Amino acid sequence: MKKLLRVFWMLLFMLVLLTSMAAAEENEDTTPVEEKTKASLSEDGNYYIFGRMIDLTESMTAEERMEVNHYIIQFIESTECDITLYMIKSVESFGYASVDEFADNYYYSETYPYGYGEGGDCVFFVYEQEKNELSMVYFGDIPRISTWAVMKAKWYFNYYLRSNDAYDGAIGVIDRIWRDLEEYHPYTEPVSNKMSATWFVPFHDEKIDRLLDFSRLIPDEDTDSVKARLAELRRKYGVDVIVLTAPDSDGLDAEAFNDDFYDYGGFGVGEERTGIILFVRMGPTSADRFYTISTCGYAIDYFEKDDIEHIYDEMLPDFRNGRYDRGIMLCLDLIEKQLKHVIEPEEFAGVLKEDIKKRPNADRVVDLADVLSDSQIDKLETRIEKIRDKFHTDVLVLTADDLDGYAPEDYLRYYYKYRGYGEGDTRSGVAILITKDRADRGTIQAYGKAAKLFDEKALNRLSSIVYGSLTSKRDYGSAMDTFVRKVGFFAQWKHFPMQTSTFVVFLVIVWLIVTTMAKVKKASNKTISRALSAGQYVEPGSYVVNSVNEVFLNSKVTKQRRPEPSSSGGSSRGGGGGTHHSSSGTSHGGGGGRHF
Amino acid sequence: MDEEMNELKTDAVNLSYKCPNCAMPLRFDNEMKRFVCEYCDGSFLLHEIKDAADGAEGYNWDANKEEIKDEKLEGTVSYVCKFCGAEIVTDAITTATKCPYCSNVLLVTESLTGMLRPNKIIPFEINRDKLRELFNDFAKSKAFVPKSFINNPVLTDIMGVYEPFWLYDSGVSGSISYNATKVRSWSDSTYDYTETKYYNVTVDGRLRYVNVPADGSKRLDDNTMDSIEPFDYSKMIDFEPGYLSGYLAERFDVSADDNLERSKLRMWNSTEAKFRGNVSGYNSVSKTSSNLRQYDRDVHYALFPVYVFSIDYLGKKYDYAVNGQTGKIVGELPFSKKLYRIWKWKRIGIVAAIIYAIGFLLG
Numbered sequence: 001m002k003k004l005l006r007v008f009w010m011l012l013f014m015l016v017l018l019t020s021m022a023a024a025e026e027n028e029d030t031t032p033v034e035e036k037t038k039a040s041l042s043e044d045g046n047y048y049i050f051g052r053m054i055d056l057t058e059s060m061t062a063e064e065r066m067e068v069n070h071y072i073i074q075f076i077e078s079t080e081c082d083i084t085l086y087m088i089k090s091v092e093s094f095g096y097a098s099v100d101e102f103a104d105n106y107y108y109s110e111t112y113p114y115g116y117g118e119g120g121d122c123v124f125f126v127y128e129q130e131k132n133e134l135s136m137v138y139f140g141d142i143p144r145i146s147t148w149a150v151m152k153a154k155w156y157f158n159y160y161l162r163s164n165d166a167y168d169g170a171i172g173v174i175d176r177i178w179r180d181l182e183e184y185h186p187y188t189e190p191v192s193n194k195m196s197a198t199w200f201v202p203f204h205d206e207k208i209d210r211l212l213d214f215s216r217l218i219p220d221e222d223t224d225s226v227k228a229r230l231a232e233l234r235r236k237y238g239v240d241v242i243v244l245t246a247p248d249s250d251g252l253d254a255e256a257f258n259d260d261f262y263d264y265g266g267f268g269v270g271e272e273r274t275g276i277i278l279f280v281r282m283g284p285t286s287a288d289r290f291y292t293i294s295t296c297g298y299a300i301d302y303f304e305k306d307d308i309e310h311i312y313d314e315m316l317p318d319f320r321n322g323r324y325d326r327g328i329m330l331c332l333d334l335i336e337k338q339l340k341h342v343i344e345p346e347e348f349a350g351v352l353k354e355d356i357k358k359r360p361n362a363d364r365v366v367d368l369a370d371v372l373s374d375s376q377i378d379k380l381e382t383r384i385e386k387i388r389d390k391f392h393t394d395v396l397v398l399t400a401d402d403l404d405g406y407a408p409e410d411y412l413r414y415y416y417k418y419r420g421y422g423e424g425d426t427r428s429g430v431a432i433l434i435t436k437d438r439a440d441r442g443t444i445q446a447y448g449k450a451a452k453l454f455d456e457k458a459l460n461r462l463s464s465i466v467y468g469s470l471t472s473k474r475d476y477g478s479a480m481d482t483f484v485r486k487v488g489f490f491a492q493w494k495h496f497p498m499q500t501s502t503f504v505v506f507l508v509i510v511w512l513i514v515t516t517m518a519k520v521k522k523a524s525n526k527t528i529s530r531a532l533s534a535g536q537y538v539e540p541g542s543y544v545v546n547s548v549n550e551v552f553l554n555s556k557v558t559k560q561r562r563p564e565p566s567s568s569g570g571s572s573r574g575g576g577g578g579t580h581h582s583s584s585g586t587s588h589g590g591g592g593g594r595h596f
Numbered sequence: 597m598d599e600e601m602n603e604l605k606t607d608a609v610n611l612s613y614k615c616p617n618c619a620m621p622l623r624f625d626n627e628m629k630r631f632v633c634e635y636c637d638g639s640f641l642l643h644e645i646k647d648a649a650d651g652a653e654g655y656n657w658d659a660n661k662e663e664i665k666d667e668k669l670e671g672t673v674s675y676v677c678k679f680c681g682a683e684i685v686t687d688a689i690t691t692a693t694k695c696p697y698c699s700n701v702l703l704v705t706e707s708l709t710g711m712l713r714p715n716k717i718i719p720f721e722i723n724r725d726k727l728r729e730l731f732n733d734f735a736k737s738k739a740f741v742p743k744s745f746i747n748n749p750v751l752t753d754i755m756g757v758y759e760p761f762w763l764y765d766s767g768v769s770g771s772i773s774y775n776a777t778k779v780r781s782w783s784d785s786t787y788d789y790t791e792t793k794y795y796n797v798t799v800d801g802r803l804r805y806v807n808v809p810a811d812g813s814k815r816l817d818d819n820t821m822d823s824i825e826p827f828d829y830s831k832m833i834d835f836e837p838g839y840l841s842g843y844l845a846e847r848f849d850v851s852a853d854d855n856l857e858r859s860k861l862r863m864w865n866s867t868e869a870k871f872r873g874n875v876s877g878y879n880s881v882s883k884t885s886s887n888l889r890q891y892d893r894d895v896h897y898a899l900f901p902v903y904v905f906s907i908d909y910l911g912k913k914y915d916y917a918v919n920g921q922t923g924k925i926v927g928e929l930p931f932s933k934k935l936y937r938i939w940k941w942k943r944i945g946i947v948a949a950i951i952y953a954i955g956f957l958l959g
Binding site: 503506507510511514515517518521522524525526527528529530531532533534535536537538539542543544545546547548549550551552553554555556557558559560561562 | 862875
């Protein structure tokens, strides 16, 4: 009997255990958000979420922070996902090496109870003020947030931050993520969880897709090949080519949206952010559906207005017929065709795109043949900088050991032109190319305004001096030094700040003035002239004025209309010839588009 | 018609018509066929002038000469220059051999009638040596004078001559009228306004001139004599023949009337300047008419000390006159084109070099 009782109690105990476990499992977490997230009662009697909106940069007022926190409560209740936004100076100032480390620490710490539900889902935003970067770290099991949403979040945050409205920025971020979570997009993969909040970001990584086909116009089996093609175009021509399809333009005008997307997305090659982006906006009606192209950097010059319009026209039939993928491919074909047309041989362009450097600060001594020592290069660069400063003439020293079959003049010209050398509008400068071991293969050229200064005679003189130095000393360093020094010398002596004509005009004016002075001096020699006054013979005190009689005759009033004040200075919109500015201020070409 | 005009012209030349308004000499304008007074811009027909002349105040300056004795000054000797006709007088002791004006031989003429006795004289204060010194300074002080001239001016035949001058006293009175304007401007948001008030201003007054000099010498150029003014009248004393000792004096010959015009012009100009000074506070003033006349006139005859000499330089003769009292020298100095050019181009060169250098440095 005792044994039976013991079994019974054990069974009962197990039953209770199991049921309670089951119950616990099935039990929905109904604790209010406040409790779960350890809300505390503040002095003013309001509940607030503990530390979701932490602003250590003092960009928001206390009221604003409270508002954001309230908003976050709503977000969490609706999406069942936690979100937090830290605005700090930098993770380093907290003693962390990276945003991940920082986020980990705070997420996992006991004091800061982040994470919703079992999985502890949380979207952790960190804004580092010093770097002007907004980063995002995922925790838990939340559905992936689309690149789209993150970009928009980043964009909004940045936009509002620029107008010192951190509050709206924070709300914007939360909004974007909220909306994205509601319209769950399973097919997109966030490519990076760290994106900069600045609007001028030279991205050179492959991580961000250049094919952003949110409206899924390209068939799945083709996406890889399209992405590869875009990458190839970029490599070959140094032009970033992006295809973006989306269901809306976020309430903005399609062209403006396109520009902003490009800018805030950090696309573009080099400091000028050379690139071209095709945006296809889908929608239920023809009025909604629209495609437009925007260009930036050098691409503005590569694609003139007419070229863009031509592309639009060619694309239209396919788009009208619903063959969107064909239309897009056709667009890419036309883009490539134009690039081929305006940019010199692909092999040449391809070689250089790997190591793009900033233009005005690019090296002026490019030692591809590795014949110059570092100290020699430094000396040359210093000298060249002085010449650029003083005479507004660029100088490029280029050595190479393989010209890929190109004539030295062509190679040098392409290099100079497409690497962005040259001062001023005319891209004025002098360049030398020396090929190693073949001292007779080389060339010195002058471009732009400098070509007037360094005419054929001057270039010939320069050439003979430099080559003489090369053949006699076989030392590239000293030959290049001679070259640069001579260029400086020529520039100084021939480059008279005034044109000859101006100098002549000056001379004439000086001659006139001096001649007048001389005449005056000569005239002062004249001692004899007729006396015309008797002023010194007036008997003192004899001058008597009897009367000075003033009679008023009439008066006349004339009036003249005042000139109209000039109309208020135009905003810096719309640069010359077809360029416009995005909200970030970057100049874009292209624009216009077609409904389909 | 033409005959008439010719007649008029001849008349004008002979009679020297005076302007009815301001008594200045009239000029016949061929275009307008009228007599024009350049002084007050009046223009007249002949009959208007004649009518005015009849009633005009004439003044016979020569009547003054009654005070001036027409006699042969005792203790003086007269000479005549055969070459240029100059009539020289000096005291009995001093012998004049060369004509001070043309350096030719003088002939003594006892038969000349006496000259007018001067009222006043200003004695010489500058002697010949001082003169040389002053001339050197003079030559050095002027521009573009050839070095060789400065270093070695050959002052030959320096003659100290007492030149006859008329000294005029006269009161001038009358009125001058002007057109004057006062301008005021202001603006509102639409217009700029300009108000011009027109006035007629008349100044009426008088003043007196004393001892206004005019050259009484036939020989010497009037403008030159004007230019060596002023003389310091405080040193002017009553005439005594003794002062002529060692110096020559030109025999006075020109009638006072003849250079009345010169002195009158001077007086008119100065009077106008004075009156104009009383028209102030206007934006613009322009003379419309002038109505002046002389009164209380008097004339004296004086001898003033003048050196006259010339210098030959490179084939050209340069004449000079010097105020024998103050030492003021007038006359044309040789002009070196070379020095002129050098001066000019040196400066042009310097300025051009500076411009070039500045441009160079600014790079």
